[in-house]
Amino acid sequence: MACIPSKSEESAIEVSPENVSSENLEDFIRTLQTREGWSQPMVLYKNYWCRPHLVGKIILLQDIFKPRSSDIILATQPKCGTTWLKALAFTIINRSRYSFSDHPLLSSNPQYLVPFIEIPDPGRDHAYLETLPSPRLLSTHLPLSMLPSETSSCCCRIVYLCREPKDAFVSRWHFENKIVKGSNIELNKALDMFCEGFSPSGPFWNHCLEYWKESLVRPNEVLFLKYEGIKSHPEESVRQLAKFLGVPFTAEEESSGVAQEVVKLCSFENLTSLKVNQTGGVDHGNKIFVENSVFFRKGSVGDWANHMSEDMAEKLDRVVGEKLKGSGLAF
Numbered sequence: 596m597a598c599i600p601s602k603s604e605e606s607a608i609e610v611s612p613e614n615v616s617s618e619n620l621e622d623f624i625r626t627l628q629t630r631e632g633w634s635q636p637m638v639l640y641k642n643y644w645c646r647p648h649l650v651g652k653i654i655l656l657q658d659i660f661k662p663r664s665s666d667i668i669l670a671t672q673p674k675c676g677t678t679w680l681k682a683l684a685f686t687i688i689n690r691s692r693y694s695f696s697d698h699p700l701l702s703s704n705p706q707y708l709v710p711f712i713e714i715p716d717p718g719r720d721h722a723y724l725e726t727l728p729s730p731r732l733l734s735t736h737l738p739l740s741m742l743p744s745e746t747s748s749c750c751c752r753i754v755y756l757c758r759e760p761k762d763a764f765v766s767r768w769h770f771e772n773k774i775v776k777g778s779n780i781e782l783n784k785a786l787d788m789f790c791e792g793f794s795p796s797g798p799f800w801n802h803c804l805e806y807w808k809e810s811l812v813r814p815n816e817v818l819f820l821k822y823e824g825i826k827s828h829p830e831e832s833v834r835q836l837a838k839f840l841g842v843p844f845t846a847e848e849e850s851s852g853v854a855q856e857v858v859k860l861c862s863f864e865n866l867t868s869l870k871v872n873q874t875g876g877v878d879h880g881n882k883i884f885v886e887n888s889v890f891f892r893k894g895s896v897g898d899w900a901n902h903m904s905e906d907m908a909e910k911l912d913r914v915v916g917e918k919l920k921g922s923g924l925a926f
């Protein structure tokens with residue numbers, strides 16, 4: 596017979612990720628370390644910083660999300676090129692369905708063409724993900740250790756895109772000050788927090804390292820890319836991506852310049868010229884209104900130099916260098 600705890604015993608039971616439910620979720624979140632400094636307070640959950648409202652969604656994901664072997668998950672840390680990767684992967688995978696002149700990217704922001712598994716599109720819950728036909732193209736900002744364990748056992752493919760930390764940091768700082776009205780975080784203060792590992796989805800280096808190590812162990816299932824690599828060799832990167840996703844370009848496609856077309860359609864210049872990416876946006880609640888245009892700023896490599904002093908750059912380089920030491924990953 597199951598032993599039913601008395602009321603006093605019940606309140607003594609510690610709420611943990613294993614026994615958290617919709618009834619005790621708020622209690623559980625209150626047990627987590629909280630810190631302020633970015634535009635919204637964050638909590639430390641499983642060694643990563645995230646917005647409190649995300650914790651329940653991540654826990655729910657473990658039960659509800661059923662990875663399929665045909666799934667493709669685009670994983671990034673925020674500000675590392677998510678929008679670009681979504682546009683590229685969506686275009687590559689759907690290239691036989693849509694012509695370049697009448698393409699969904701011309702009327703939809705790339706962010707909303709590929710749903711996040713932890714935060715499905717506004718107005719949709721996790722059950723929506725299960726209604727999507729295979730192969731599903733999905734995305735996440737979660738570290739590898741927070742993905743449901745079946746993600747690795749079912750052998751679905753993961754593309755991880757990372758970015759030079761100083762550029763990712765500067766992009767994050769701009770974004771934070773943009774999405775919340777009245778937010779005015781000082782660059783120096785933001786850098787201190789970032790270097791302490793305190794940033795949304797941070798510590799930055801741990802997130803990269805988890806996927807980096809997995810890509811070395813399972814290279815056929817985890818592809819590790821760098822933003823700077825795509826910038827310097829866009830067509831090669833598109834070919835590499837198509838091959839990894841199991842849809843390499845045919846000889847005919849090569850001779851008709853499909854890789855170049857993909858690069859052009861998804862380029863920063865093209866996407867920022869479209870009305871859909873200049874207007875409108877989505878209300879995420881909690882005083883956060885994310886304009887479609889906020890996903891596009893400079894779209895360049897090395898913009899950090901326009902914001903950070905040499906000392907600031909050295910500081911972040913030093914921290915990242917120490918954290919990545921011996922891993923084989925470097926920026």
Ligand code: PAP
Pocket residue numbers: 671672673674675676677678679682762765766767769861862863864866890891892893894895898
């Ligand atoms: P997310 O983290 O909010 O999901 P993400 O796309 O990763 O968005 O971050 C936006 C960054 O990608 C911006 O960088 P910046 O602040 O340094 O400019 C944005 O400009 C850049 N970006 C968006 N689209 C493209 C693109 N097509 N090509 C290159 N960079 C892009």
